[in-house]
Amino acid sequence: MSKKKKFRMIDAILLVICVVFVAEAAAPVAAIGNSQYFWWILLMLIFLLPYGLISSELGTTYDGEGGLYDWVRKAFGSRMGSRASWYYWINFPLWMASLAVVFPDMITLITGAEIGTIPALLIELAFIWIIVFISFYPVSDSVWILNGAAVIKVFLALLLGGLGIYVALTQGVANEITVSSILPSFDLDSLSYVSVILFNMLGFEVICTLSGDMENPSKQIPKAIIIGGLVIAGIYMFSAFGIGVAIPTADISTSSGLVDAIILMTNEPTGLLVKVSAVLFLLTLFGNMISWSLGVNSVASYAAKNGDMPKVFKHESKKNQMPTGAALMNGIVASVVVLIAPIIPNQDLFWSFFALNLVMFLLSYIPIFPxxxxxxxxxxxxxxxxxxxxxxxxxxxxxxxxxxxxxxxLIFTAVPLSFDSATLEATLPITIGAVIFIIIGEFICRQNKGEVTMEEQNENT
Incomplete structure (x- = not known):
């Protein structure tokens, strides 16, 4: 039997970058304006730093494949663990669907060919099921994909920042940077973007679920989180600065992406740089989904083995013990979402699916800290x-x-805080979707075995 391949330290660091760093999310955050710099720095200090430290301790202390589910279950019992694992899992197929609906537009941008509704759906479904198929195999078999995606992400972020600075130097600064413009306004619009910044900082716990693929997880996990976190923070700030000085804030929205930012900077929608960036961007989407699927599937499978997720999630490959049940459920749910997307009226599909995935994702993190x-x-x-x-x-x-x-x-993302028609149209679908998935999660958690917490186990012994 051949020896199983193991992550080296550089692989672990690149995995952190691949998982946590979301290159395409820098542009939507720039829609806040110059106050994005304030939010980036503040959230790095009060969120990214403590989250990274806490994940490092929990991940090296309880280094099984259960990840955040295992931490929450040990502290608060089976039902709370069940909720966390459900929220953590359901976000992934929603996120996969949000990226799938972007794929046909990127292909049109690259090729110039218009894609009809049926071909677009086939492309979206192909993207989803390629991810599912790859996630049938151990992470060490896909390390070249993850490393490649991490390198491409860093390159695109540096390109974005460098191009933005060049445009600002040659054409003038798009948004004048003053003390008053950097300070946040704390209005509903700017606060609603905070969740997008948080999304750009999440994922450290994924590397903890893959400790079995590492040479020395107790050393590699904290070092990878610290080094990867510092690299990610620096790159985010650089790319955010490039977008901020080159593109007027009014030209950016929540649906803007990395390629949109490059188009706005170059003013050449069909230029070579735009097409190359679009191709590289599509490659990073595969890296994003593959790296996250491996962690999310492990958590869902582990929870199912403890009776805290439906039984379908505990099915594994007899050949390599990969959680194929969770992978297949990812594909089924994401496919249903993209198939119903064409009948959803007047919605920014990417933002609607992404925001709903974001709400469920953030809910799973709340119990980690207590x-x-x-x-x-x-x-x-x-x-x-x-x-x-x-x-x-x-x-x-x-x-x-x-x-x-x-x-x-979560409040500013999922709760309509004003009742004008535009706010209700944008927010109510997210609110309703989140409530539905929370109700489903409650039903699931009440079907569990009711295992005792670690505290109760200690009292019994």
Whole structure:
């Protein structure tokens, strides 16, 4: 039997970049205006840093394939773990659908050929099921795809930032940078974009679910998170600055993407640079989906084995033990979403699907931070290869900051805070979709086996 391939340190760092860094999300955030710089820096300090530290401790202490589900279940029991695993899983097929609907437009941009509704649906379905097929195989078999996607993402972000600076130097700064323009207005529009910035910072726990593919997870996980996090923070700021100085804020919207930003900078919708960027962008979508599917499927499968997700999710390949049940469910749900998309009236499909995926995704993260505090209390004797230093007060603040940020961003993304027709049309579908999936999650979590928490296990022994 051949020896299973293992992640090297550089592979682990590139995996973090591939998972966490979402190159195409820099442009929508720029729609905030110059206050994006304030939000990037603030959220790096009060969200990215504590989230990275907490994920490093939990991921190296409880390094099984259950990831965030396992952390939450150990702290708060089976039902809360079931909720977390459901929210975490359902976001993925919704996200896959949101990217699938972008694919035909990118092909039209590259080739110049108009694509009808049926061919577009076939392209979207092909994208979805290629991802499903690749996720039938171990992550180590796909490491070249993940590494390649990470390198392409960094290149595109540097291109975006460098091109923006060049445009600003040769044609003038599009948005004058002043102290007053950098300070946030705290209006509904700008606050609704905070969740998009958060999305750009999530995913550290995915690398924890792949510890079995690493040479030395207790060392590789924290180093990869710290180094990868620093690289990602720097690249985000550089690309955000390039977009901000080159493109007027009024020309950018939530549906704008990386390629749209390059078109606006070059003013050549069919230029060679735009087409090459579009091809590279499509390649990064495969890297995004493959890296996330491997982590999400592992969590869903692990939860199903504990009775906290439907039984279909625990089906595995007899050949390599990959969670094929979860992968197939990804494909089925994403396919249903793209098939009903054409009958949804007057909606920005990418933003509608993406925002709904974002809401479910953020919900799964809320219990991680109190779980960190509770596991310190009820399970202090388990060795922690990486342990966050600080007093009890510091640790409470460290956990509270990202949790509060998530709750606030959820309110501004999923709750209609004004009742004009434009707001209701944009927000109500997200609200209704989130409520439906929460109800389904509640039904699932009440079917579980009711396993006891680690605290109850400790009391029993």
């Amino acid at each position: 779980a960190f505090l509770k596991l310190r209390k009820i399970d202090p004797d388990t060795p922690r290869p990486f342990k966050v230093k600080g007093s009890d007060l510091f640790l409470k603040i460290l956990a509270l900051c990202p949790m509060v940020v998530i709750i606030v961003s």
